[in-house]
């Protein structure tokens with residue numbers, strides 16, 4: 001009888017706890033980088049390498065490679081700049097296209113033609129055309145053509161030169177300097193060009209264009 005009353009007495013409420021079973025294991029949620037490790041991402045060792053600070057040796061290697069790259073870029077830029085023409089067409093030091101030979105070069109018996117922009121006297125001689133640099137080779141004055149005496153004369157110290165620039169007299173140490181000239185066709189191709197001695201260049205045809213290269217000067221011959 002006592003046993004029956006003890007079994008019937010109300011006790012403290014029972015809390016039901018669910019016990020995992022072998023058939024349904026509890027799935028733990030995976031978050032953060034642990035999730036990447038479960039996939040195809042880098043392994044823990046690889047990730048540790050990625051996160052590790054670079055060593056001094058690696059830093060120096062990177063710095064060396066960077067400076068090498070900068071050096072080659074600068075070198076390429078320098079080559080590019082030097083490959084460009086230093087002076088534009090129509091600028092002293094560059095090319096001057098004076099027009100067809102028939103118009104640009106004076107007739108044989110005429111006075112030389114001055115071209116101020118090119119700083120040249122264009123002369124026709126028995127052997128061809130010349131472009132004389134208009135600066136006296138003594139001390140740099142501008143000489144002029146004297147039709148009465150049929151020669152070039154310098155107003156500063158009296159040096160005198162023949163029509164083709166050959167020294168006659170005065171303190172100048174040599175004959176007048178000449179520019180390299182060339183004749184070009186309608187397509188721009190060079191037909192002929194002044195030789196290394198600076199000899200007069202025969203006109204190939206009246207239609208050929210006369211080009212004066214003021215970037216190339218051939219010094220006049222010295223005299224004894």
Ligand code: FES
Pocket residue numbers: 136137138139140141154155156157158159170171172
């Ligand atoms: S500068 Fe021409 S003679 Fe002196």
